[in-house]
Amino acid sequence: MKDNPFSLWVYLSQSPLLWLTVTLLVYATTDAVSLATRRHPLANPVLHAMWIIGAFLLATGTSYTTYFAGAQFVHFLLGPATVALAVPLYENRRRVVSSIMPMLVALVAGSVTAVVSVVLLAEFAGLPRDVVLSLAPKSVTAGVAMGIAESLHADPSLAAVAVILTGIMGAIIVTPLMNRTGVTDFRARGFAAGLAAHGIGTARAFQVDEIAGVFSGIAMSLNALVTSFLVPLVVTLLVR
Amino acid sequence: MVASLSLILLCQLIGEAVVHGLGLPLPGPVLGLLLLLILLLARDRFALLARGPLRNDGVETASKGLLAHLSLLFVPAGVGVVQKLDLLASHGVAIILVLALSVILTLLATVLTFRLVSRLLKQQDAR
Numbered sequence: 393m394k395d396n397p398f399s400l401w402v403y404l405s406q407s408p409l410l411w412l413t414v415t416l417l418v419y420a421t422t423d424a425v426s427l428a429t430r431r432h433p434l435a436n437p438v439l440h441a442m443w444i445i446g447a448f449l450l451a452t453g454t455s456y457t458t459y460f461a462g463a464q465f466v467h468f469l470l471g472p473a474t475v476a477l478a479v480p481l482y483e484n485r486r487r488v489v490s491s492i493m494p495m496l497v498a499l500v501a502g503s504v505t506a507v508v509s510v511v512l513l514a515e516f517a518g519l520p521r522d523v524v525l526s527l528a529p530k531s532v533t534a535g536v537a538m539g540i541a542e543s544l545h546a547d548p549s550l551a552a553v554a555v556i557l558t559g560i561m562g563a564i565i566v567t568p569l570m571n572r573t574g575v576t577d578f579r580a581r582g583f584a585a586g587l588a589a590h591g592i593g594t595a596r597a598f599q600v601d602e603i604a605g606v607f608s609g610i611a612m613s614l615n616a617l618v619t620s621f622l623v624p625l626v627v628t629l630l631v632r
Numbered sequence: 633m634v635a636s637l638s639l640i641l642l643c644q645l646i647g648e649a650v651v652h653g654l655g656l657p658l659p660g661p662v663l664g665l666l667l668l669l670i671l672l673l674a675r676d677r678f679a680l681l682a683r684g685p686l687r688n689d690g691v692e693t694a695s696k697g698l699l700a701h702l703s704l705l706f707v708p709a710g711v712g713v714v715q716k717l718d719l720l721a722s723h724g725v726a727i728i729l730v731l732a733l734s735v736i737l738t739l740l741a742t743v744l745t746f747r748l749v750s751r752l753l754k755q756q757d758a759r
Contacts, residue, residue: 485673514726549712562735616662
């Protein structure tokens with residue numbers, strides 16, 4: 393046993409083990425709370441895990457780099473999870489093929505709205521140019537948005553934050569908003585969730601309804617494609 | 633289980649290799665998704681492929697396991713917000729409002745277009 397408990401903390405806080413454990417433990421707790429509230433939108437597990445871990449890092453003076461050395465093992469799984477979306481897509485292929493037309497038209501309408509609205513609103517709000525560029529790809533999944541931001545010489549880490557904030561807000565708002573519009577078609581609701589709020593929206597959609605989840609996953613993949621082409625175009629046309 | 637995970641990783645690996653090799657403007661995992669989908673469809677055609685992870689719901693079970701905790705995977709990137717606190721202090725309210733309004737507009741545009749087109753198609757079929 394070391395005589396100084398502080399040196400033990402110094403040792404542990406530099407190890408990936410501690411931060412991986414913290415990530416899983418905090419998420420397990422926020423997910424259990426979300427389940428206990430019967431998946432209330434405001435009990436979003438990502439939102440609460442994010443600020444609790446963030447506050448813990450600030451309180452202990454731990455840098456994000458040190459934290460990420462542990463949390464990267466979780467982050468890495470985003471790629472394989474995207475590939476895994478092939479399975480629900482395969483199992484529901486008949487329903488998907490029969491809705492191909494509404495999907496494609498909604499994809500174009502949604503992608504254009506996502507990029508154009510965020511660029512115009514950000515310009516209207518007087519945000520600096522590099523912030524506007526970093527917000528533009530906010531409706532696609534983190535890895536893709538960071539790539540787009542990089543190719544525009546914007547800030548990839550700000551793009552990632554915009555993506556996560558968009559995802560959380562989308563996941564919180566989607567159920568009450570859809571109930572207001574009176575749309576009961578879970579294909580349409582799920583498709584909108586995945587298009588506007590990528591993987592966090594898809595995770596939410598799977599909690600609500602399996603079909604919604606499948607359509608959300610498709611929307612997220614297709615939107616990643618469309619947005620990669622759309623953002624550079626919109627930025628050239630609309631950003632001063 | 634190990635074979636199923638390997639297959640998922642292999643699809644992603646091939647996806648990344650093709651995307652980077654050809655300089656395609658699309659994420660590697662999305663190409664990996666297409667690849668796995670094609671494999672699953674091909675398996676139903678050709679009995680020859682129905683082996684290893686493509687048999688007895690192997691890759692299906694592994695994929696569902698990954699997707700069951702999709703939200704968790706966004707936590708590490710989300711915590712990255714601690715690096716942006718000074719920007720959020722100066723422009724945070726504007727950024728949050730812009731993103732919130734945009735996400736509402738996007739949700740509405742998408743869901744209403746989807747419903748409009750599927751209704752139009754139904755009317756056409758009925759005629």
